[in-house]
Structures are given as C-alpha cells and as structure tokens.
Amino acid sequence: MVDFQSHYRVYPHGFTSDPPRVGVKTNRELYHEEGRKVFRKRHDRPVHDCRHEVMKDHTDRQEFETWVLSHGMTETYRAVEDLHDKSEEPTPGTKKPDKLLYKLGETGSAPGDFRYPRGLCTTMDCDILVADSMNHRVQHLNQYGVYKKHVGKQGQGNEEFNEPCDVLELPNGDIAVADKKNKRVQVLTEDLKFKYSMPIAGEPFSLGCDRDMNVAVATTRKEIFIFNSYDRVMLHHFPVGAKGKSSGAPIQISMSNDSEILVSDPEDGHVYLYTLEGRCFCRFSPEAHSAGLSVMAGDVCFTPLGQILVVDVLNHVINVYTDNGEFLQQVLVPTDDVGSVHSLALGLEGHLVVSEFSVGGDHCIKIFRYRQCPCHEGKTPGSKKRTPVASPNM
Structure with a gap:
C-alpha cells in the first residue's frame, strides 16, 4: 500500500521513504x-569569507x-605587444621599406602645426590642403609636407572660418571649404582668395565633387546637399545612412567622377553608395582584416581603379575593398605607425595622406607610401616631428 499524501511506502514489515533528491552540479x-x-x-580559500x-x-x-x-x-596583452614590436631584425633581403614618409606638425597654432585637422585633400599639383578646424584656417603644404601658406581666421566674413571641417579641390582648380559653424561652403580661387559662398541648411562636415562640378555636402544631421559650382544653384537634397539614428557621429563622404557618392556611417558601421539623385544602390558592412574583429568605418575615398579605401578607426587600420564590399588587402597597419586617423586622401604621385588627432595624443599629418612614387625612389626619408617651413622665395 502506498500513501501518496505522505510519500511513504508501507510494507508488511515496516515502511520506507524515497531517497532524498540531489541537485545537478553547476x-x-x-x-x-x-x-x-x-x-x-x-x-583553497579560507573557511570564512564574507x-x-x-x-x-x-x-x-x-x-x-x-x-x-x-x-x-x-x-x-603579450601577443598585442609582440605585434607592435619592430625591434626584431628581419632576415637580410626580406625587409620591406617603411611606408611612413613624413610626420608633420605638432599640436599648436604656429605655421605647420595643427589643432584638430578634420579634413584634407590633395591637389592636381600634388600639394596638400588641410582644414585646421580649431585654428579656423586652411593650411597649404607641398607634397613633401613643406608649409607654404595658410588662409583664414575665426570670423564670419570672406576668407574667415568657424571650425572648417573639410577642404576639397574642384576640377577647375577652385578650393571648396566646409565652414561648419557658419553653415556655408566657401569657394576660393587656387590662390586661396575668396570667390563666393553657398549657404547650407545645416552644418557642413564633409565634401565631395565629380567631373561635372557637382559638389556634395554632408551635414552633421546625415543629410546631403548637391549644388553645381558653375550655376551656383542647389540641385538635390536627401537624407543618408541609417534611419532613426541620432546625429552624434557625422557621416563622411567621397565622390567619384561618375557622380557616385560614397558614404561612411560610423554609427551603424555601414558604407553606402548613392546616386546623384539620392538612390542607394549598394550597402555593405566592411569586413575586418582578421576573424573575430569588429570594424568601425571612418573616412572613405575612391582609388584610381575604382576600389574603396576605408579607415578602420577601431583597429587603426586602413583597408581596401571592392565597390561591392569585398575585402582585398590591408594598406596600413599599426606597425606602420598609424594612429587615430580621421581623414585620408590619395595623391596622384602615389602618396596616401592622413590626418590624425586624439584628446591626449598628437595632432598631425602623416604621409605614407601607397605605391612606388618617383619622388622617393631611393631610401625612405626619416619622419619629421615639425613641419618644415618654405622660404619666401618658394
């Protein structure tokens, strides 16, 4: 007989109970x-531990x-330290030339120094133009990093800026500057003299241009305005990037000669391709150079072959992708002395120019060897801590 209420089993010679249940170990x-x-x-740890x-x-x-x-x-941690260690001597005949050609400038306001260089471009003469944001000016360097001149000071007048965030050379030689806080794009002549300005309904942050003089302006609110520099009229206006996102991380753009607008959205980590009318025809998430790594897409630009250069600001790497997002190779890695890259530009002579800054680090411009260039066929020169200043006769 079994008493189901008390869980006792009663037998003729007595009763027994179920064995106690033991839980499974975690x-x-x-x-x-x-x-x-x-x-x-x-x-073992002590008996008493509160x-x-x-x-x-x-x-x-x-x-x-x-x-x-x-x-x-x-x-x-030890593996990362070994990755950044360059003290080991390689086997004779296997050492590759260093990619870093010059490191230019320090944090400051002197000629050739920078404070938050947020944008730059290379010209058809292989010179370098830098939007020196917190110094409220645009600096002009040659392809070797020698300071030539600058234009601008803080203000709202002609040839005056309030936090310029990007600079771009147009096909006719004019210079466009994204004047952020003044909410306009100033267009200067090739001698950096004021030509005209275009008001923007927002704070311009990044610029792009095609061969037809159509200028794309990306604002901090993830909007793109298109105007023609010849006609000086606004053509299109459309939002870009992920929908429903905040405006905390501004987008950065580039533009091909075929009027394709390349957009990098660091908030959702995607890269977009838009037409001039605002139609998104391609979107991809940049693949990391190694399995298990995350990528935070920074600045982007096109190469002469139509490939895409993407800055991985999280891993301090610059990668090359196809136009549909397939990873090809690494261009620069931390062992090449790559830091906190904000913007990049590819010169006609084969130099890759980047701007770097961080809160506790250097504010500088670095010039790397992207491909073999005629100006550095011999031994790679040593990097410079200060930007050389050209003589008045240059």
Missing part, C-alpha cells in the same frame, strides 16, 4: 572541483575560471 562547482585537482599547489559569491568568483585568483581568465588576458 558548471561553476565543476570548475572549482577540477581546479583543485589541476592546480594542486594553490590553496564576500558575495560573484565577487569571490571574479576576484579570487585561487578560483579555477578566474585564473584562466587572467592568464588569457595576460597572453592576449
């Missing part, structure tokens, strides 16, 4: 037991999983 308990067997030299179990698991190095975690982090 993974943490199994780890602890195995850890005491594997690491026998490590003593800390919470979570604190015991994550702070006590005598625990098995905590030791494994700390050991793994140590090995990861």
